[in-house]
Amino acid sequence: MEALTLLHWTFDILLGLGLLWLGWRVLTSPDLFNAIVLFVAFGLLMALAWVRLDAPDIALAEAAIGAGLTGALLLAAFAKLRTVEKNHDIAGQLEKGKLENRSFQWWPATFLLVVAAGLGHTVLSLPHYATGLSAEVSANLKSSGVSNPVTAVLLNFRGYDTLLEMVVLLLALLGVWSISGSALPREAAPGPILDTLSRLLTPVLILVAAYLLWVGAHAPGGAFQAGAVLGAAGVLLLLSGWRLSSHLAGLPLRIILVAGPVAFVAMAVFTMLTGGQFLEYPRAEAGTLILFLETAATLSIGTTLAALFLGERPKNKREYP
Amino acid sequence: MSAAFLFALVGVGLFSLGLYALIVHAHLLRKILAINVMGSGVFLVLVALAKRTGESQPDAVPHALVITGIVVAVSATALALTLMLKLTAETGRAELPEDQGK
Incomplete structure (x- = not known):
């Protein structure tokens, strides 16, 4: 010992x-x-x-x-x-x-x-024993719909933090797009190693993202980690010369980018209309609703991170303001 | 002193190192790196202090805050890098212009 x-x-x-x-x-x-x-x-x-x-x-x-x-x-x-x-x-x-x-x-x-x-x-003069909010978290964990305390805090107890955080991501992307970041130099030929590697790794990364999303309910993982892995898959694809085809780069891309925040706001309005507070889920369905929100958030976070890496606004046939 | 306070002090050290570099260096890419190191220091202090519950399970609220913070930090970094590139394309220097005096 x-x-x-x-x-x-x-x-x-x-x-x-x-x-x-x-x-x-x-x-x-x-x-x-x-x-x-x-x-x-x-x-x-x-x-x-x-x-x-x-x-x-x-x-x-x-x-x-x-x-x-x-x-x-x-x-x-x-x-x-x-x-x-x-x-x-x-x-x-x-x-x-x-x-x-x-x-x-x-x-x-x-x-x-x-x-x-x-x-x-100052740090050393802080009390050596402090429970913070851990007692409240573990007391209410049963009614949160998930059993991982961090996911419970992120998606249930402090859901508005996550909502605003996704708005910050979206604002950063809007900033990058409106000052028209310079384009990532496109590799003419990615080379056999990068090409094979990206073909092998991208499906694995998508699978890992889905796993992290699912497992986040009761073990380490969740929407942010899954979104980051999905973003990494996007970065790998972009590095190997792949670009979003022009008929997907318009409205479909933008719908995925705002899916997370919109799902949150819709859920908040829904819970308020059905008699609860802002983002106060009905206890019986909390787990399902959280999984739904996390899925939308994962897609948005992953796409936004990959778009931030690309820098410039993807070109599409019709111009969106 | 426990491991929590050891890591909290490392966090303070990283924050101070980052702040020093932020003041001293003129190159904007270095300033962005410095801000990221400062942020890591702040996160380390927050999570280290969350370990003071005396149980095996640390306080989950600071953990959730830090995860949010990491994502906000990467989006701020992306925006800052784009601004830096724009400035360099305009002026030819990846530095802020010197104060000319009034």
Whole structure:
């Protein structure tokens, strides 16, 4: 028992130090490309930290979104940045980034040490035992329709958080589309490895997304993780040169993008009309209704994430405003 | 001190590192990376402190908040990257213009 505790402590301390070191390397690495790759590694290490903190739901979300999709977005932006800078013919832009890193700035560093000390002191002075809302969650878990407490909070107790969060995703996509992000350079020929890999992996990813969606009711998983995996499948397809055909890129695409928020709002109006509160599901059907909402949310989240990766608005025959 | 406080302190450290980099670096891609590291630090503090229940099951409410936060962070990052590319295409520099003074 003693040896096990010692092992846990050693692992936690090494993990903590590793996170801080990787974080520091991400922010100071002279080469931007290195920094992005290190950031992906940092995200994977964060996923380990979530497991150590008994948060497998967050570990799944972090591995798929924090490390995977953010990394893909950063790498795509880096590639586009190189192209843009080449067009402007500014050599040395990236060289300049190297130079500025050498200078260590004392005033911000001192200020940040004071901030860190203050924050650290505040954290340590918090009570060592606090139940938060866990008692309320476990008391009401039976009536929520699911048995995974995190899904119960996300889809039932604080359903409006999830609704607003999907609106944020949609707003980000509207922002990207309206400033017309530059297009992802399309590979002329994806090459046999990427081509075969995407053919093999895409069905598996869709299956994994469906599994995560279903299992989220009683085990780690749920709409966000499933949506992220679906988004990853989209990113893989886009990388291998696939584009949405033009007659699907108009109205059908937009319907899927807004399906999640619309399902939530419709459900909220329905529950209010039938005598309940905003998003207060009837207890008997709560599980079914949550699965329905999660399915719509998964489709919307996955499509939005893939569309954010693509950047530009997909071209279609009729122009939508 | 428990593992919860160890990870909370790591979170504070990551937040401070990110804030330092956000102030010091001029390149916008580095600033976006710095904001992401800061966010990870905040999430780590939230989830570490949720472990203080003294039971095997930590508080689920901060967990749900952090999952929402991760998705919001990735959408904000995507928008920020697009803005950065637009600025670079307009000015040729992936940096904010220096304050010219009044």
